[in-house]
Amino acid sequence: MISIGLACLWLVTANVMAMFPSRDHHWRTAYVLIAIGIPLLGWVTYENGPVIGLLVLAAGASVLRWPVIYLWRWVRRQVG
Numbered sequence: 001m002i003s004i005g006l007a008c009l010w011l012v013t014a015n016v017m018a019m020f021p022s023r024d025h026h027w028r029t030a031y032v033l034i035a036i037g038i039p040l041l042g043w044v045t046y047e048n049g050p051v052i053g054l055l056v057l058a059a060g061a062s063v064l065r066w067p068v069i070y071l072w073r074w075v076r077r078q079v080g
């Protein structure tokens with residue numbers, strides 16, 4: 001249950017950080033959130049199962065939508 005609480009705290013922190021202005025359009029913040037979020041996602045999935053892990057992944061992807069969009073575009077360029 002601690003992992004779910006930390007994931008919720010991560011989501012709240014990400015939303016609060018997005019409210020503040022940034023010169024680099026929040027990319028530095030996104031890198032920090034990704035670096036913290038990936039191990040946290042693994043922990044949530046390990047403790048609570050893959051369904052909850054996928055829900056947390058979807059919540060994180062909705063918060064960090066631009067890095068996900070850029071990653072998707074890069075993957076499509078590499079494949080195609």
